[in-house]
Structures are given as structure tokens and as C-alpha cells.
Amino acid sequence: GENVEQHPSTLSVQEGDSAVIKCTYSDSASNYFPWYKQELGKGPQLIIDIRSNVGEKKDQRIAVTLNKTAKHFSLHITETQPEDSAVYFCAAEDWPGTYKYIFGTGTRLKVLA
Amino acid sequence: DARVTQTPRHKVTEMGQEVTMRCQPILGHNTVFWYRQTMMQGLELLAYFRNRAPLDDSGMPKDRFSAEMPDATLATLKIQPSEPRDSAVYFCASGWGLVAVLQETQYFGPGTRLLVL
Numbered sequence: 001g002e003n004v005e006q007h008p009s010t011l012s013v014q015e016g017d018s019a020v021i022k023c024t025y026s027d028s029a030s031n032y033f034p035w036y037k038q039e040l041g042k043g044p045q046l047i048i049d050i051r052s053n054v055g056e057k058k059d060q061r062i063a064v065t066l067n068k069t070a071k072h073f074s075l076h077i078t079e080t081q082p083e084d085s086a087v088y089f090c091a092a093e094d095w096p097g098t099y100k101y102i103f104g105t106g107t108r109l110k111v112l113a
Numbered sequence: 114d115a116r117v118t119q120t121p122r123h124k125v126t127e128m129g130q131e132v133t134m135r136c137q138p139i140l141g142h143n144t145v146f147w148y149r150q151t152m153m154q155g156l157e158l159l160a161y162f163r164n165r166a167p168l169d170d171s172g173m174p175k176d177r178f179s180a181e182m183p184d185a186t187l188a189t190l191k192i193q194p195s196e197p198r199d200s201a202v203y204f205c206a207s208g209w210g211l212v213a214v215l216q217e218t219q220y221f222g223p224g225t226r227l228l229v230l
Contacts, residue, residue, distance in 0.1 A: 034218060044221045046220070101158075105155050106156075
């Protein structure tokens with residue numbers, strides 16, 4: 001089955017700087033890669049996702065890149081703000097069509113004002 | 114704004130007691146997931162249903178955990194008897210999907226925070 005590794009586990013950046021979180025996956029058949037943001041006391045919320053037929057996707061200050069050859073994908077947050085502070089999880093589809101995700105272990109992002 | 118709802122939000126119980134957690138998926142979604150989140154294990158998939166039928170419950174301790182979908186608007190997760198090691202946050206998520214069709218998003222509920230003393 002799929003295995004997802006996520007780095008770093010913690011990340012501190014100054015407000016206004018960029019933050020990058022990286023994930024690698026093991027199953028080359030995976031086609032779908034969502035990113036979730038989890039704030040304290042809340043459930044994970046989808047912030048962006050990417051499918052295997054796309055190399056990059058942007059939504060305002062958030063972007064995700066996918067390198068299928070190397071089997072890694074990254075989350076990029078530009079112009080970080082204090083409200084970006086949260087735990088971020090990457091995930092990869094387990095087997096195409098199973099609708100199961102394998103989650104990374106999470107990155108705790110702290111944006112320093 | 115459609116959301117997944119979960120009840121109760123918090124539960125404190127004593128070891129050996131039965132715990133029932135409920136989830137109302139987003140209307141129209143046909144897939145429901147139960148996850149457990151702990152600091153040590155992260156997000157673990159316990160079980161999931163499609164069109165109310167269990168598809169995979171391999172992540173669930175079978176001797177004490179059970180999951181059901183009595184109807185399309187209600188999913189339940191039961192622990193009997195509960196143990197201190199079951200203390201965690203339990204999330205329900207829902208989505209819409211068909212086998213061999215492009216993945217759709219999973220939407221998470223707010224979670225049930227369980228403490229077993």
C-alpha cells in the first residue's frame with residue numbers, strides 16, 4: 001500500500017516570508033493529492049488539492065507542485081500571515097478508486113508576527 | 114454551507130463503559146469515513162462506508178469497536194467496553210465517489226474528543 005512521508009515536522013517563519021512543506025509517496029499509481037489545514041480544536045479542512053495530470057496548482061497565496069517522476073509534492077504558502085499558523089497534512093490516494101487517503105504525519109507551522 | 118456534524122463534541126467516560134459517537138454526513142455524499150487522531154499515531158483510518166455498505170474496517174480493533182450506517186444520514190461508531198488507550202479525537206469525514214472515477218474531496222467534521230478514565 002501507499003506510504004507518505006512529510007517534512008518538516010515543525011516550521012517557524014516570520015510573517016510575510018514563504019513556507020514550504022514537502023511530502024513523498026511510494027505508490028506511483030496514486031493520482032490524487034490533497035492538502036489539509038487543521039487549526040486547534042477543529043477538524044482538518046481541505047485547502048488545495050492536485051491530480052496527477054497537473055504539475056502545479058495555485059489558489060491565491062497557496063500553491064501545490066507535483067513531481068510524479070520523483071514521487072513528491074509540495075505545499076507553498078507565500079506572504080504568510082499569523083492566521084496561517086496551524087498543522088498541515090498532506091495525503092495521497094491509497095489505490096486509484098479506493099477513495100482512501102494515506103496521510104502524512106503533519107507539519108506544525110508557526111508564523112511569527 | 115453544508116457541513117459534516119458530529120455528536121457529542123466531547124465525552125468523558127470511565128473504563129468499561131460503552132461510548133457511541135454519531136456523524137451526519139453532508140447531504141448527497143455516499144462515502145463516510147471514521148478516523149482516529151492521536152499525537153503518537155497521527156490520523157488513522159478506522160473504517161469507511163460507501164452507499165452505507167462497509168468497504169474496509171481493517172483499521173478498527175474488532176473486539177471492541179463497531180461502525181454502522183443505519184441510514185444515509187447517520188453513521189455511528191461504538192466502543193464497548195472502552196479503555197484508556199481509546200482516548201483520542203475521532204473524526205468523521207464524508208465525500209462522494211465511485212470506484213474507478215476521479216477522487217473527490219473528503220470533508221471532515223469537527224471531531225469527538227474522547228477521554229476514557
